[in-house]
Amino acid sequence: MVLKNIYDVVVIGSGPGGLAAAVAAKKEGAEDVLVIERDMELGGILIQCIHNGFGVEIFKEDLPGPSYAQRFIKEVFSLGVEILLDTMVLDITPQRKIYASNKRLGFVEIEARSIVLAMGCRERSRPQIRIPGTRPVGVYTAGTAQRWVNVEGYMPGNRVVILGSGDIGMIMARRLTFEGAKVERVLEVMPYLTGLTRNYVQCLLDFDIQLQLRHTVKRVLGNNCVEAVEAVQVDEKWNPVPGSEEIIPCDTLLLSVGLIPENELSRKAGVKLDPITSGPYVDDNFQTNVPGIFAAGNVVHVYDLVDWVTEAGFQAGKCAAKYAIVTHRKESNYVPLIAGDNVRYIVPQKLDKRNLEENEIRLQMRVTQPIEQPVWIEVHDKENLVARKAERYVRPGEMVTVVLKQKNYKDVEKAENLTINIAPR
Amino acid sequence: MEELKKLICISCPQGCTLEVTVEGKTVLKVDGESCKQGIEYAEQEITDPRRMIASTVQVKNGYHPLVPVYTKMPIPKNTIKNVLKELRKVELTAPVALGTVVIKNVLGTGIDVITSRDMPTRTAEQDHFLK
Ligand SMILES: Cc1cc2nc3c(=O)[nH]c(=O)nc-3n(C[C@H](O)[C@H](O)[C@H](O)COP(=O)(O)OP(=O)(O)OC[C@H]3O[C@@H](n4cnc5c(N)ncnc54)[C@H](O)[C@@H]3O)c2cc1C
């Protein structure tokens, strides 16, 4: 694939949010749409969510995550969206320049008329919830374990304790049981379940997995590998209840303690984040405070239904396409000014040709080399001479001015760009 | 003898609590549902509880070593363990298409187990890294 320098819409991330945005942007009329994904395949987190429960709202069907993703992947390809896989976006500027790295292409720089941020979210990990004890092998986030078991074919361990009653944790309790592990306990610090009740029924109750509310892990035990965790009951203020400690032997502790929107890139682009959602402030078009930068999906706030992520992606993609089309139209009124023979620079660097209908436009420049004899300062549209002016000499220290008049409009209107050359008469 | 059973409907994320009056395996009355699927669920759960099952099977020469699969329809709860056992015996060869039947009429349930995604073959680049 040959990358273009500029795209109408660039979508960062190819989960359900990003795929929906790309589809909607294409359908809205954006010509060049590019999706950049750091993974080797499209689909985001859905690739590892092999259980059912996706698509009831959008497709009126109960699909596994990979099937849901594949419908959009197919559509993205059939609409002619360009895809850049295995590519990590490193930086975005408020002017919508995107810097990314790819093994094959190296460091890439792409300009976008509009951007949709769809980087999803990341799981809270051990340092973020500060679990005391040793640092042995065997403490993972539930999502990491999900990736291993469902995609890569590894088991994290055989005796498992899960901290947190979020959906990913409960779904993994069932999944690990299917694969022959024993889930010893699910501990939840809150006095209520944090995931869906249906998952409590079909993932824990069905398999007699014990859930303890108002309980947490006080300590991780084990030197090289996890050997046990010490569970403890907590009171209303989350203080451990003395005497309620229990050692639960296990070789794995999974953390299912919440998700945080992944917004390092957004911050670099000057996008303002809401301290409560940890995602960007957005308007009803999912536009952030930076014009032309949109955001959709879990990068904005953590959704509990993929269908709604898709809806958000559609809206963001559609509005991003509209923005890009308007920007493109504005750009096509612009005529870049190119410094030609013996011209060092010209200000302005480009002009809006519609202005020339009513006003004259003053172009100012400096020369590279002095020419101590009469010269022509010529404005060209390729071969066609648009305007020229005579000077007795030119010197780098003295600014040169040419004025384009209304009568030049006809010529400028046709031009893709204008070159200014200075040469002896 | 009439009995009151509490069930949680798992047909959709709302998870309504159902109060079901039963006599043996006959459902007399359902309360607490928000839609008619709740009643169907209660009937089913009392007479013949079933679940959707998703797991993985091995795939030779695939882009990933596993391909995800699921039961096309919910299967009887008491067959889950054995269905999983059957799945462990399966090995497919890539490429595999979404919707490929992995086991037809699994354990005589009348229900097929199918793949939930395409699985392309391993790329040359992956081979290079595995060497
Ligand atoms: C482990 C886990 C399990 C989940 N399970 C469920 C579930 O069972 N059911 C459910 O409804 N919801 C689940 N969720 C919530 C789920 O994330 C959302 O419902 C949905 O997938 C979000 O879609 P998204 O497009 O916003 O993000 P994602 O699907 O997370 O996609 C984001 C994509 O952006 C890419 N990306 C990020 N940063 C960059 C970068 N700098 N450069 C290039 N690419 C980048 C990532 O690689 C990823 O592919 C789960 C979430 C997690 C983390």
Ligand code: SF4
């Ligand atoms: S009764 Fe209806 S609304 Fe309630 S959980 Fe069941 S399907 Fe959902």
